[in-house]
Amino acid sequence: xxxxxxxxxxxxxxxxxxxxxxxxxxxxxxxxxxxxxxxxxxxxxxxxxxxxxxxxxxxxxxxxxxxxxxxxxxxxxxxxxxxx
Amino acid sequence: xxxxxxxxxxxxxxxxxxxxxxxxxxxxxxxxxxxxxxxxxxxxxxxxxxxxxxxxxxxxxxxxxxxxxxxxxxxxxxxxxxxxxxxxxxxxxxxxxxxxxxxxxxxxxxxxxxxxxxxxxxxxxxxxxxxxxxxxxxxxxxxxxxxxxxxxxxxxxxxxxxxxxxxxxxxxxxxxxxxxxxxxxxxxxxxxxxxxxxxxxxxxxx
Numbered sequence: 001x002x003x004x005x006x007x008x009x010x011x012x013x014x015x016x017x018x019x020x021x022x023x024x025x026x027x028x029x030x031x032x033x034x035x036x037x038x039x040x041x042x043x044x045x046x047x048x049x050x051x052x053x054x055x056x057x058x059x060x061x062x063x064x065x066x067x068x069x070x071x072x073x074x075x076x077x078x079x080x081x082x083x084x
Numbered sequence: 085x086x087x088x089x090x091x092x093x094x095x096x097x098x099x100x101x102x103x104x105x106x107x108x109x110x111x112x113x114x115x116x117x118x119x120x121x122x123x124x125x126x127x128x129x130x131x132x133x134x135x136x137x138x139x140x141x142x143x144x145x146x147x148x149x150x151x152x153x154x155x156x157x158x159x160x161x162x163x164x165x166x167x168x169x170x171x172x173x174x175x176x177x178x179x180x181x182x183x184x185x186x187x188x189x190x191x192x193x194x195x196x197x198x199x200x201x202x203x204x205x206x207x208x209x210x211x212x213x214x215x216x217x218x219x220x221x222x223x224x225x226x227x228x229x230x231x232x233x234x235x236x237x238x239x240x241x242x243x244x245x246x247x248x249x250x251x252x253x254x255x256x257x258x259x260x261x262x263x264x265x266x267x268x269x270x271x272x273x274x275x276x277x278x279x280x281x282x283x284x285x286x287x288x289x290x
Contacts, residue, residue, distance in 0.1 A: 035235040048205070
């Protein structure tokens with residue numbers, strides 16, 4: 001029974017892993033976070049965003065970026081465990 | 085602090101001044117090989133972390149080098165180049181000598197200026213028309229131009245220009261006129277910077 005399950009579901013495990021990687025890519029999109037960080041800086045420099053708001057966003061974005069970079073590093077090294 | 089943090093490369097061996105440099109260093113000086121000099125300060129790592137404060141110090145030191153002795157041509161390095169020893173750094177200067185020479189000749193007497201145009205909140209703008217107008221008004225004054233990433237939906241234009249010092253005033257005037265003509269845009273005009281965007285010399289610590 002175990003062998004039959006394995007044969008039947010093995011192709012789907014690969015697909016689920018791929019979808020999971022895509023979802024992680026979107027959730028931890030380093031490029032989008034970098035763009036948001038630059039936009040925050042630009043709008044602050046142009047006087048459109050006050051200092052408190054700028055600093056609040058900057059701190060959040062830097063924390064998110066650190067996590068996102070870490071996830072990508074783990075993804076590329078194969079150290080992210082996909083749990084189902 | 086036995087390692088050397090590099091700001092840029094100059095064709096001289098006499099650049100030396102006190103400054104608020106990267107990682108708390110206070111003295112900026114030159115490590116030379118033949119007639120090329122790497123402008124450095126001391127640092128205790130070969131992998132410096134890019135904090136906002138240190139990135140700003142890197143830029144400011146480069147500006148001081150550009151102003152040094154009435155004007156010095158510097159091939160700028162991006163943030164983060166640090167070497168274990170003077171010997172390692174001199175090896176790089178020796179190996180990349182032709183590339184540094186070419187880069188120096190390309191940027192001699194030039195500065196980099198940045199232009200970002202941002203639409204006013206909620207304003208409708210014709211992006212293509214604005215990009216064309218910017219090109220028409222500024223490209224002929226500049227020696228070179230590069231398009232940068234439009235990282236925000238509100239960013240209409242993001243360009244870096246390489247401009248001869250002699251053409252700075254004309255370029256400034258044209259930017260001012262452009263700004264007067266476009267109430268729907270916010271203009272972020274920055275520089276002068278060392279011409280990061282117009283040199284392509286990459287050096288490594290190994």
